[in-house]
Each structure stands twice: as structure tokens, then as C-alpha cells.
Amino acid sequence: MVRQPSVAAQNRPPLTRERIIEAALHIVDGQGLGRLTMRRLGDALQVEAMAIYHHMPRGKEELLDGLVSHVAVFPARPPAGEDWRRALREWATAYRARLTAHSGVLPLVVTRRNPAALSDTAASLREILRRAGLPEGAAADGAHALLGYVIGQTALELRGPSPGEPPTDWDARFTAGLELILTGLSSRARRP
Amino acid sequence: MVRQPSVAAQNRPPLTRERIIEAALHIVDGQGLGRLTMRRLGDALQVEAMAIYHHMPRGKEELLDGLVSHVAVFPARPPAGEDWRRALREWATAYRARLTAHSGVLPLVVTRRNPAALSDTAASLREILRRAGLPEGAAADGAHALLGYVIGQTALELRGPSPGEPPTDWDARFTAGLELILTGLSSRARRP
């Protein structure tokens, strides 16, 4: 009989960075960021907590950075035709959906100094605006305005409803605010 | 000799909610959110950590909520004349300045379910837009768009510079994005 390596003998796939991050995301989505601890994460992976450090030497810092990258890296796809507004609307809607799907990670996205995670996304937006006819600087500013708006508005939404106020249609509100920015961008584009 | 109460005998003003929050804010501003602990806060107030719980029964939760209220409540002043755009610009600039002055608290503003802290601010913006001639719903949407933008953009700024990219003039970028939204709002106001 062929002897399996000890890890496989415990009926458990070997640890990977990817598996660790997925398990962490599962905990955060299901129980909240506050319940993500190294020990619990170890339990979820059927491993002692310290085993994680072999794959992530920087420990929890590295884990949280990994979560941010996993959720926040989300570049926009360039428009098929001329309709750059449509492309931006689609990106914004999808990005908001992703952030709300992993709402526990949003504080990390906002907080952590992990610029690389957002710079890809910002670059894709900038490129779309540049091709729409905005000057270089205006395109970069517009890209960050969009990114800031989507993140900020989603954060406001996830803070929960103010008691004593009429319930809000956050979908409609998000779209309305987005159109404000798109209107402003249109007035600065080559083809307004 | 008149015997002073023990508290005064230690040359220390009595504990108050206000003094506690101010000391906490001082720690966060000076050393970062991560270094705000109940024990350190107690030291700063020359008091044992557990004394704080007498004034804040919900402990650290209540303390953090207090910090958010202290920083994030910042209603806009209505315009002196007709120039609502100017009033909004002034509010946005001042609010951003306040957030960057207490950058350690921003993660809490974004994260914590403390809706009351922002609803006053949002209401003041909504009122300005309503008087500028926007319909009720559009005014509320616009107010949240502004709030979301300012918070989101400021959060992006405080994440720090992406290495390998040209240094950003965040003041100019903030203003540029703000003008995008103001342009969009103007096209929907009674007096565009």
C-alpha cells in the first residue's frame, strides 16, 4: 500500500495562500470582521493557527491585505463602442455589488494602506475617460472621483438606516448620485 | 486644614464623558487608532482603566461611537445669499479638513453603525439643495452623493500614495471631483 504524505492522511488538502484567504473571506462574510481571528481561521482550515504563518510570514497584517486585494481589485472593462458612460455605469454597479457582497471587508478597503489594490482599478477608469476625450489630468481626477464616490456611498449605505427616517431606496440613490458625476464628466468630454 | 475629596487630593479634575472622549481623540491623533486602549486611556486621564466604565457602561464600543460623533457631526451652514454652490464648497472643504485632521477616526466614521452622527450633516445638505430648487427626492440623493464623495475621496487620499506614480495634488483633485458633482447638481436646480 502506498503511504500518503501525512497531510493527506488527515484527509485535508494542503494549505495555500489562496485557500487561507478564501476561508478568511468566508468567516468575514458569515460572522463579521470582528470574529476573524487566527485561531478561528485555523479551525476552519483544520490546522493550528500558527500554521498560517508559514504561508503568510507577516501574519494577520498580510492576511488582511490579501482580503483587500481579493475584494477591491476590480478594473472596469473598456466600452465596446463609443458609449463610455454605459461602461462606467456597469462598472460602478458591479463594483458596488461586490463591495456589498463582502461588506465586512469594506472597512479594510477604506483603511489599509494598500494602494496597489486600488491603483489598477483607478487606472482602468482613467483610461476610459482619457479615450472619451478628457485631458490627462481631468481623466485621473474623474477616475478618483468615481472611485471615491462608489466607495463612500456604499459605506454610507452599509452603515444601516437612520431610525426615524423613511426607508431609503439605496439602489435609486446610488444611481442618482452616479448620474450627477457622469453629467459633470460629460460636460468636460470631447463628445458631451 | 480642610480635607479635600480624594479625587481633588490627587490634583486631577473629575472624570467626564467629554474629558474621556477628548483624551481618546488626543491619543488617536497622536499615536493612531491601534494604540487607543482602555488602559492607555486610563493612564492619560490618571485613572485606572475600569473607572472609564462608570461613565461609559458599554465600554470601548461606546467610546468609539463617541469619537465618531465628536468628529463626524458637522452640518453645513446655509448660504448667506443665493450662492448655494459656494456654501457647499465651503462645507466640503471644511469637512475634508476636519476628517484629515483626525484621520485615525475616519475608519470608524466609515465603519460604525452610528447613523445619527451623519444624519444631521446630511439633513443640512439636503436643506440647502432643496432651497436651491431641487425636488425633495433629488435633494436627498444629492446630499448623500456629496457626503459619500467627500468621505470616500478623503479615505482614498489618506490611504497614502501609490508608489511608482507621480505625486498627486490631492487638494486640486478633491476640488475637481467636487465640481463634477456641483455641475451635475446645477443642471437639476431651478437656477442652473
Add this chain to the structure above:
DNA sequence: ACCCGTGCCTTTACGCAGTAAGGTGCAGTC
């Protein structure tokens, strides 16, 4: 056949966090 790294995981232990529970001393009231 033996040895010895190397990779992956476990064991143990330390310091610091938040806070529950109960104690202490003073001020004011009756």
C-alpha cells in the same frame, strides 16, 4: 543503508487586550 537538510505543521508560552465582579472611601441626608 544511512544521514541530513527542507518544508509543513504543532506545541508551548508570553504579553497585551477588554471587561465582569466585587471592594473601598468619601459626601450628603436623615
Add this chain to the structure above:
DNA sequence: GACTGCACCTTACTGCGTAAAGGCACGGGT
């Protein structure tokens, strides 16, 4: 002068992140 309540302290518990060291199976050189 006993009683009551406020403000603060003492002690102790659980859980956290992680440094340090140990074990253990594999693979390859000799």
C-alpha cells in the same frame, strides 16, 4: 451616627496575535 449612593480601584478571567522551538515525513546525496 447609621445609611445610601457615587466615583473610582483591585483582582482576575478569557481571548487575542505571534515569537520560538520542536517534531515529522519526505527527497536526494553518498
